[in-house]
Amino acid sequence: ATLKKGEPIKVGLLFSLTGALAVPEEDSTLVLQYAFDEINKNGGVNGVPVEPVIVDAKSDFNVYSEKTKELILREKVIALFGCYTSASRKAILPTVMQRDHLLYYPTCYEGAECTQNTICTGPLANQHSQDLIPFMVEKFGKKVFFVGSNYVWPKESNKNAKVWLEKAGGELLGEEYIPLGSSEFGPVLGKIRDAKPDFIFSTVVGASDIAFHKQFKQEGFKVDSMPIASLTTGEIETRAMGADFGAGHFLSAPYFQTLDNPTNQKFVEGFLKSKYGKNGTTHYNMEETYLSAYVFKAGLEKAAAAVGVENVTPRSIRDNSGGIRIEDAVSPEGLIWIDENNFNTWLKPKIGQCQADGTFKIVKAADKQVAPDPYSIYPDAGTCTKDGLKGPDGKVRKNVI
Amino acid sequence: MDLGSLLNALILGVSIASIWLIAALGLTIIYGTAGVINMAHGELIMLGAYSSYMLQFYLGLPYLLCIPASFFIVAFVGLVLERGLIRYLYNRPLDTLLATYGVSLVLMQGVRLIFGSDPKYIAAPAAFSSNISLGFASISTFRVVILGVTALLVFGLWLLFYKTRFGVQVRAVMQNKEMAASFGINSGRIYMLTFALGAGLAGVAGSLFGVLAIVLPTMGASYVVQAFLMVVVGGGSLAGSVAASGATGELQSVLAFFTNDTFARFIIFVLIVVFLRFRPQGLFAQAGARR
Amino acid sequence: MGNIYHNKTAQWIVYAVFFAILAVIPIKIDDSFLLNQLATYGVYGMLALSISLCWGFGGILNLGQGIAFGLGAYGMAMTMQMQSQDASNPIPPFMLNNSLDHLPLLWQPFQNTTAGLILSVAVPTLFCAVFGGIMFRARVSGPFFAIMTLAMLSAFYTIIIDRQPYTGGVNGLTPPSAFQFAGVEVDPYSPTAYWVVFCFLMGATVVAKLITQSSFGLVTQAIRDDAERVRFLGYSVAGYETVIYTVAGLIAAIAGCCWVMLVQYVSPAQLDVSFSLSMVIWAAIGGRHSLLGSIFGAFIIQGAQSYLGDTFLATWLLILGGFFIIVVRFLPNGLASLLESGLGLLAAKRRSSSAAVERNGDANPMPAE
Amino acid sequence: MLLNFDNVASYYGATKILKDFTFEMEKGQCLCVLGRNGVGKTTLMRTIMGLTDKSTGAIRVNGTEISGKPPHIRATYGLGYVPQGRGILSDFTVRENILLGTFARADKAPEIPELCLRIFPYLKENLDKRAGLLSGGQKQQLAIARALAVGPQILLLDEPTEGIQPNIVNEIGEILKMLNKELGISLILTEQHIKVARKLGDAFLMVDNGRVVARGPIAEMTDELVEKHMTI
Amino acid sequence: MAGLLEIHNLSKSFDATKVINDFSLEVVEGTLCCLVGPNGAGKTTTLDLITGRIKPTSGKIIFAGEDITAKHEHVIARAGIGRKFQVPAVLRDLTVRQNLEVSYSRQTNPFWNLFKFRNAGLKEKLDEIATLAGLKDRLGERAGILSHGETQWLEIGMVLMQEPRLLLMDEPIAGMTEGEIEKTARIFKDLRKTATLIVVEHDMGFVREIADVVTVMHMGSLLAQGTIKQVESDPRVRDVYLGEQEAA
Ligand SMILES: Nc1ncnc2c1ncn2[C@@H]1O[C@H](COP(=O)(O)OP(=O)(O)OP(=O)(O)O)[C@@H](O)[C@H]1O
Ligand SMILES: Nc1ncnc2c1ncn2[C@@H]1O[C@H](COP(=O)(O)OP(=O)(O)OP(=O)(O)O)[C@@H](O)[C@H]1O
Ligand SMILES: [Mg+2]
């Protein structure tokens, strides 16, 4: 895919608009449309408007794979924005890599990947809980219980959390994983009751997360004496579970709707008032997705300047994206930039406490941007560089997923 | 792993069983009487949750009234479904599986179009978000409520099916429609009522699950397979479903106590296969007819 | 005389035409996406075919065809994954993340491509033979067997997720490079990949057709009708059921291998209940009693999902659901029965004009043959 | 006229099985329906009950037109049906099967009439046995008992003595005669045995190829007729 | 001379009720044995036991010198025992022709049958049997729509297609016209030349015409055995089964 003069820049939005994944991913599509509208209104990218090609992946990994091919081969988009789950990302990466294309993956993930074709604007596992665990240990006590959904991201996140926990002098009382989508937390809560931790660290996702918080309260647990510190329970979740089930719990994220800065106010107001704001809220995942549009804009412009508009390829955008900064004036969460080696994002994780109305009060913010490190807990695997994973033997391996 | 925790796990097992059972009740009625494999059962549960949500959100109906109201709303949907589609398929049981799968897609997407794909919230009385402690055992009030409702429904269904004329009629129709009709039973009406009843039960389950878990257009999908397993393992009878859910609930709770949730599920699935290997007709199924 | 739909020669001609059309596509059309897409449909076609064979002809409703498909796909993905590991680095990256420091025994045979391919097909087939054998001997049948396959499928699904270090868990396996056979890389977007799938689809269809026309096919149909009675004619019902179930499993396993070759990944989603259900739906919509009809069902439903799905974003599922309902309600034997009754009408017309004399009909209410 | 068929045709699917059926039957009569295999005797019974796919023409019971009515309504006009193949509900007990008969009773009395059990001692002793386990002949007895429980005006008997042991066959013959003569229940009976027909019947209806080929008082059933329409 | 079929001290109980009680029987090759007895005497159950449909509580069944007591249904069928059921059991969704074809079970191995497209000798046999059963012009019909009598004939045809050494006929003439009964009697008498038959019937006229030996069962046990004359004059048989009139 290359750009043609006078034609809009086509990008693919690959999210699920139906099925189980539609809850977060529909918001992603909406916010990206909003972002591109905004960009187009302000003169487009490199002077050319962006035309998002929207497809529905139907929460079905087979469809993700098929639509990826369609967007790349038939629609000839210059870049893809898509996926919310690791599983769908993994499903499409072989195709993306095979075509040497470019995927903007706009949400948090576990890391341990080093490809030459992705740019991620969400927090990595090593950034996510770095502040949260010490904060909770200090505030509530040393003893913690890990609960997560049974898949890769929670497990990897927990491995990171364990590192921070050890540093903070905490003690892990137990670790439980619930099948994805399950809404039965009786047995797990029973174990937690027996273990009596000071707080719970949760990486439960989606509908399960909501059930978890509800049953936590219904089973008589008290948020004051044993709060849940989560990496996922954001504004959509707290609203869906009913504010009184969410109130008092903690979330670590780079963005909260209540962040108090002019850029964010503009973003929240502008978005909610626009035709894309029908779901009535903004949350961290949306904001990360929003940022990816600007990262793309900057990357394309940089690449065009470097190789000439006609020669811009997805790969050249990626290669020119290292070090791109999204300044306070654009980024609702504040300044972020893309790492020059692993193409993940430097950002400031923040900790919010859920209030009675479902919004979050920011109780702590990192004082400076934290570096993304996809291999933080696997130092033996090597380090991720621009050209691939550099192993301890000095060999560079491409496309490691 | 002291005795108290194990006891707790056993008590929890009863509660899990009641959840599995109430999800399976409506299906038991529909499958057991009409032989209809209703893949839309999960979506009927979902409709129950949404009815409660609507009644509460738009009319301000107290939650406890939403439960019976959801029964009637979903029962009505069931009635329409039966009259409009299912009744043409009674002699083609496997086709009902496909047709109702289509129905489930329509219901799911219809609800999504109307209410959006974000989760909804049903408020329950504050008294329900607390727990009851009995010495070292503890259980949430809401789980007790579910258990109570389930027990009540099972008892009511038992009365209805085994102690009333209607029950005999239903069972007659399910065995041989022509003969039942030849002896003055209006089989169309019976089918219609049982289907509505089964749907209504799904509605009750939905309004309970909406509080326990989440209200989403896709929420039903997770219940339908497990409900199915219960009905078939139980052999399609009321007692069978009760026993099957009871056993599964306890197993799930105790196994999860000793291992983890995912593995507990795996074991349960395997046990179901092994069980059906030795009792291919399910629990409480009578030997086939002679030739 | 009679309905040409039931005429064997006519059926074979239709088969030939169908495959001839599929065969000219890569020659006439140069669109790598379309080729890859059609090849994927071909894989779905094989799955629908296997369901038609097992359910339509054998009367064994299999809601767990994902097992054979998934096991085949996992085997193939393991083979491809090992192809992209070199000797200096024999352990797939995801295992390192799961703190495995040597290649598990389970994975070792897959270092050899041939062994991997053989295992990919043999393991699921063997599983079907053993599982089917045990169940059919115990005379599990009808909805009970369907539910068992469903439970078995769920068991596989859960255990694959739970054994993340060996299986990649929910994320599955994503071999980073294309399949290589005898040193040649099979580009999934190339006509080669298309041809491979095409040949397997055609082969499977022809074999399935021959099976249904053999004596075996007749006995199988009799079993579908009344298994109990057939035993007293001297046939081992369990034997027949196991064979047809296993053949269907074999086809699905091959489909699984082809599929991974085309999309380069596999995940537990391939063993999800909804995927196995869709296979049944393809067959049902196309016409489960017709092999070609089922394949056709897979093509049109997947085609509609690809091409109409985005046009009717919000209402697509409504349309799809409505379509199922209408087909099932009015065409119990799927779209194929449309053709059947169409041709039947034609035949009837022909007959009535030639034999109008015999109106006052004698002994037979329905003309025999 | 108790039962009246006026130019009735009856179908399975699109296939016409009964053609131009016209006959009548008086109250208290015993009508024997005769004919070879597959001529439509069972179909006649099913047409009366409304169990065929479609029928045209007029069927009247006691002057009431019933042909448009569904089977469960027809049953309440006092039709007791003993189908061919018995139609026993195998998951029901013997008692429940007989109770089923009472559902169509005009008086809605939910008790088993004493008559039903008196005739068949085996049933009386095994009221709680699952009916599916009965032997063939026992099932046949049960089917008759159930039809009697309806308290019928007309008893439709489709080969009622099939598979029943000889001494009970005789007994059933006696019982039918008793029902017919003493209780005034009208009978429609299909029989393959000319002897039985001659003994029990007041009138006969000879069917061939879906049509009435002869009818009249039983005395008019000549050997010639039998020869023509019953032998192969 | 040893019998083709020997039943030794057979018993069968369901739960508490003893349905077959120490029943023994020997059927000599080439004879036609009629099994009679009151409703519920255990005749059908005996056939179920012979064909392996249910397993006896105790006792032994020997066919052609081989113990078949514990064998599966299809093994027993292959050994040469064909059966017609009391409630006619045909394959209702298949055509009449297919019903007969399936019954022509020379080759029963599933693997062999995968490669078999044409059955030697089938056509002639099928013609012959279809004619015999009077179903010649209904071959294309779905078996499910046949009338009761026609179904009986089809099932008899199916058993004949099997060409078994021993035929078990459970009430073959129920629902047949008198003419057809005569025809059946002729067929059975013909069959005796090549096969052995056990016929369960209540129609004493028919029994009288065809039986070589008559065995009377009562309450699961043997009540009487002998020629038709002997049996008919046995007071016990008259008492429990025949009734006065019939015997007269
Ligand atoms: N469901 C059906 N669909 C089509 N044709 C049918 C159906 N049922 C019966 N028939 C046909 O109707 C004709 C009459 O059948 P019916 O059962 O009334 O015969 P019958 O006189 O009772 O014979 P029998 O003495 O054998 O019981 C037969 O040719 C039969 O094939
Ligand atoms: N599975 C079973 N469970 C309980 N009782 C049974 C079972 N099978 C048969 N019986 C009983 O065994 C007895 C013998 O039945 P069987 O069918 O052998 O009789 P039959 O001699 O064939 O009678 P008929 O002449 O009426 O056909 C009957 O009383 C029946 O109720
Ligand atoms: Mg008849």
Ligand SMILES: [Mg+2]
């Ligand atoms: Mg019998």
